[in-house]
Amino acid sequence: MSVITSALRRSLVVVLGTILFTGLLGGLPTEDSGQHAEAATSRTTESQRLRAMKIALAQRGDPYRYGAAGPNAFDCSGLTSFSYARAGRSIPRTTDQQKAGLRAVSKSAKRKGDIILFVKNGNAYHAGVFIGNNRIVHSSRSGTPVKIDPIWTSSYVVRRP
Missing domain, CATH: 3.90.1720.10 (endopeptidase domain like (from Nostoc punctiforme))
Known part of the structure; x- marks a missing residue:
């Protein structure tokens, strides 16, 4: 049970870290155009x-x-x-x-x-x-x-x- 909890905790940390990191950079490139989210709005x-x-x-x-x-x-x-x-x-x-x-x-x-x-x-x-x-x-x-x-x-x- 603790192995599953540990793996789940690590996965959650990775997901939250990615969300926070992406938010700081203004978005990931989009699949279809290669644009960055910030450039698309300005x-x-x-x-x-x-x-x-x-x-x-x-x-x-x-x-x-x-x-x-x-x-x-x-x-x-x-x-x-x-x-x-x-x-x-x-x-x-x-x-x-x-x-x-x-x-x-x-x-x-x-x-x-x-x-x-x-x-x-x-x-x-x-x-x-x-x-x-x-x-x-x-x-x-x-x-x-x-x-x-x-x-x-x-x-x-x-x-x-």
Whole structure:
């Protein structure tokens, strides 16, 4: 009887610990979208998205630097996170964090200021800010400054902060 009571007590502690831990973090990722519960409830306004887009556009010509998040050099997700931070909205820093932590939007519903994340085997490897007409502003690689390019592949997902 005491073995059963001990196992039950341990199970209860694990369940309660998980509930408390999850509550502190703001929720577990959901199965269908990979979003975090907190990100799903805090939405960016259209005005903030357009402001983030304009901020990203203003960085054209700034150099690419791996791991840089501005204000004078950027990597791809550094540009997206910098632009949103300047627009008053904090978003995750890396491409995979942005893919997992921001609200999924269908390609047909993408709007100016949305984040385009290029994916391979389910992993995000590049990000840019959608500016309309199938184009993004992005920071792509060493030796290439922040610039505008067309979306060059269909292997992307759209996230809306």
